[in-house]
Amino acid sequence: MTREKRAQKVSFQYLDPSLPPNHPCHHYISVMSVDYKSVLWNKQKKYYDIILWGLIFLWFISVFIFQYVMHEDMTIETMIIRTTAVTAFFLLHLILMIGPLSRLNKHFMPLLYNRRHLGVSMFLIAAVHGIFSIIQFHTLGDTNALLSLFISNKNYLTISDFPFQTLGFFALIILFVMAATSHDFWLKNLTPEIWKALHMGVYVAYGLIVLHVLLGALQYESHPVYFVALVLGFVAIAGSHLWAGLLENRKLRNIESPSADGYYKVAEVKDLEESCGTSIFVNGENIAVFKNDGKVSAVSNICKHQMGPLGEGKVIDGCITCPWHGYQYIPENGQSPPPFQEKLATYDVKVIGEEIWVHPRPRPEGTFVEPAIISNGKE
Amino acid sequence: MTTTLSILLIIAAMYMVLGNVFSILFLWKGLDKVDPGTKDSGIIFKLLLYPGMTIFWPFFLTKWKFDS
Known part of the structure; x- marks a missing residue:
């Protein structure tokens, strides 16, 4: 039996109507092939992406309207910068929570298997934020825009006036590397160990973005909703990781000592x-x-x-x-x-x-x- | 500081320019030699690899040279 033929069987099993709707084995998203596919799209992944981008669009519009209500005098460029920032940061929270949530409950597995589409979507939105920010704040002078990002504000030893844009820049670089290497080709050619280490950089990016927000927007934004959202996001990410870790530890402890024959x-x-x-x-x-x-x-x-x-x-x-x-x-x-x-x-x-x-x-x-x-x- | 940053940015820009040149050549001529699983792959697949190739091009240059 060829890999392609077996791949067809896997796809058939995924749609097996004999299984109850909430059966965990429905969570298969498998297309086996020795060759690469540009994008692994099957029927479920297409639905997933349509729903994902529909929800992202609704979220984007909601944040956009919220920004308009809160700051009527804000320019359209600033609203785009802020809305893309909030959207990308929110998606980053989801991405970081999918891992522990899927360990806590198998029903989150489909999100885990589709996480790379979510990650690339998040990077694209973050890139819009970064590009608009650089255009708006660093292209009007006679200094190179990227150079301006680092030297327009040299107060690196202060907190209240720290050049927070640089933190966002480095976070965006990490997210770019991750998005650019999200394809299976990179997993195979960089080796799984290096690939995984590379993609653990998402936690470094998250830390940089938290600092980017703390030293940036929150220094100027007096409304407490932003600070509360940042703290709640951190608690949700840290809490889900801790919860999943504790449950796994408990599971490990429940494994009794071996019997006399080592079982x-x-x-x-x-x-x-x-x-x-x-x-x-x-x-x-x-x-x-x-x-x-x-x-x-x-x-x-x-x-x-x-x-x-x-x-x-x-x-x-x-x-x-x-x-x-x-x-x-x-x-x-x-x-x-x-x-x-x-x-x-x-x-x-x-x-x-x-x-x-x-x-x-x-x-x-x-x-x-x-x-x-x-x-x-x-x- | 400005001078140091300027030099670093120029180095980064040169790295990216070389990466872009290499990526075009490699994705056109060398990809299936380094990874036979990519044989007969389409233009969309190669475009997806392009951004990453501009970052990791020294690694693939070594592999291409070694495999040749």
Whole structure:
């Protein structure tokens, strides 16, 4: 079976009407292919983008009207600068919260898989803000506009008159690098490790933008709504990260000490939906456990293609299917079906009563491991 | 400070100009040699890669030269 043919099957499963509407396995957005696509658009992604840009437009208009009501004497250029700033900053908050929210609740997963479209949209709006600001404030003199950005105000040692524009400039550079490298091509060619490190720069950009707002707009804006919104945004981002982290820590603590033979109890059978998986960390190992057709198997949680989280995937056609790009693996031996060569480490697993136990010692990649049989509460 | 910043901006501008020249050449002639998965890719795909290529062009110049 070719990758393209399997990709078609994945798309079909995504629309499977036999699953209830709120079934987590509907969250698949997979198009598997060895070649790149310009933009991964399927029916769901098109709906997503239409809704996304519709909501962005409504938000933009609302903020624009709010600005007009609050400052009737404001010029159109300033209103565009402010409205794009508020819109991009709001979207940045959403982007930063999608990760922890999807760890807290699987229903946020579709937003996670579509986050790059949201990120590129946010960058484009932020770029409009930056370009309009530079045109309005730094192109009227005889100094180069970019040079003017850095030297028109040299009070770098003050707080109340700090040249906050420079902070926004550096934040915009980070966002540009992230948007420019959002395509799968960059993930593959820069290597997943470097790509991920690069994209963690979003937190640096967020910090710079918070300072940009604190030392800029909030120095001139006396209305408390802006300060309250900034604090609430920070609390929402920090709170969702902390909440997700605490719950994951609690989940880890709930994994009991190993039994005498080195197995860890990782879940209850009823916790796993049929043909679905879950991700666990045991003894430093990132493991995906799947329940399918009365059996339980465990493989490495990291897809060989682009490090996708296999535990968030589903078993399709008897194969574990990565939620990111549809790469597939046979649960029992972690091998991609022929002719493909990818292999995952496998783990010994057993079911005792209603409990799933996994041994965190990885078997060599592609090693067959007998799946545990779920049979009337007995091993 | 002004002189230092001017020099830095000129260096950055030169880096970007070289990046633009390289990106056009590389996306036209070298892309599928460095990454065979991009073979037969369209103009829209290459345009999407263009901005990033102007940033990371030394990396791809090395890869292109090495792979050749």
